[in-house]
Amino acid sequence: MAILNTTQTLLVDLLPAHGSSVTACNNLVRCTFGAVCVSVIDLMLNGVGVGWTYTILALISLCTSPMIWLIVRLGPRSRAKRRARNS
Incomplete structure (x- = not known):
């Protein structure tokens, strides 16, 4: 969520005339990602167990936090x- 919120804020600042489009696209990506994660987490819980599932998720979060x-x-x-190009 931190990455998506940061990205949305940046994109709204970069494209102030298209704020609603940026928000809609961000929501589409967020909801799709959430649906995929729910499906994958259930498979992971059944496959590797609770401890390894959350260890893997923590490692993914740690690896993507530099974004x-x-x-x-x-x-x-x-x-x-963008401002220089539009001026």
Whole structure:
């Protein structure tokens, strides 16, 4: 959720005229991801057990958390490039 919220905030800042489209697209991705995760978690619980399922999910979260830093780091640069190109 942190990655999706950070990304949505950045995209709304980058594309202020398309805020509703960005929000709708973000919701579509979030809901699709949620549906897939529910299906996969049930299979994982049955396959590897509770402990390993949540260990794997924690490792996935740990591996993807640098994406937030990347978005925060590259976001202002993208915004500046867009403004320069539109000016």
